[in-house]
Amino acid sequence: MIEKVKEVLRKNHLCVLCTESSGNPYCSLMTYLLSEDGSILYMTASMKSRKYLNLQSNPKVSLLVDTRMKPGDSIISITLEGVVLSEAQEDMEMIRTSFIQRHPELLEILNDPYSVLLGIKLKTYLLLDGPVRSFKGVF
Numbered sequence: 001m002i003e004k005v006k007e008v009l010r011k012n013h014l015c016v017l018c019t020e021s022s023g024n025p026y027c028s029l030m031t032y033l034l035s036e037d038g039s040i041l042y043m044t045a046s047m048k049s050r051k052y053l054n055l056q057s058n059p060k061v062s063l064l065v066d067t068r069m070k071p072g073d074s075i076i077s078i079t080l081e082g083v084v085l086s087e088a089q090e091d092m093e094m095i096r097t098s099f100i101q102r103h104p105e106l107l108e109i110l111n112d113p114y115s116v117l118l119g120i121k122l123k124t125y126l127l128l129d130g131p132v133r134s135f136k137g138v139f
Contacts, residue, residue: 001135005078005125006038009065013103017043018062019054026054031103033095039139040119041082042095044106047114059084061120074130085119092117 017030028051033042041063045052055061061084066077095117099106109115127135 001127001137002125002139004076005127005137006034008067008076008078008127009034009038009041012065012067014065015041016064017051018064019051019058020060021054021057026050031099031106033098033102035119039122040085041080041122042099043118043120044099044109044115045118046109046112047116052116052118055084055118063120076130077128079126079128080122081124082120082122085121092119095119 013031013033015030015032017028019026019028028049030043030045034040035042045055061082063080063082064077065080066075068075068077096110099110099117122139124138125136127137129135
């Protein structure tokens with residue numbers, strides 16, 4: 001089932017990122033890039049944003065990716081749990097370049113001096129295939 005999860009993640013580029021601070025949840029629609037091995041989602045955010053500030057106090061996140069925009073027999077949705085990695089990763093410049101190539105609409109955000117790239121290490125998933133079939137697993 002993990003391969004189906006990775007396939008859905010590879011075919012999409014939008015997710016809902018859920019953060020929390022002081023018991024208050026917060027959701028953001030985000031563009032992401034998936035690592036080659038399918039275990040990390042990369043995103044960009046402003047250091048001035050509420051989501052970024054939330055992540056400073058609680059690096060645990062929940063994410064939602066689904067296939068509602070893709071025609072098919074049933075909608076697949078995946079709820080993921082993960083944790084934000086430290087910002088000092090050696091390949092972040094390569095990831096920034098990939099973002100610019102794949103999502104030129106993010107150029108202004110990526111060039112902002114307050115912009116930061118985030119890596120989210122995926123920990124668990126819950127895949128819903130239609131209204132009743134569900135599968136849980138770990139990365």
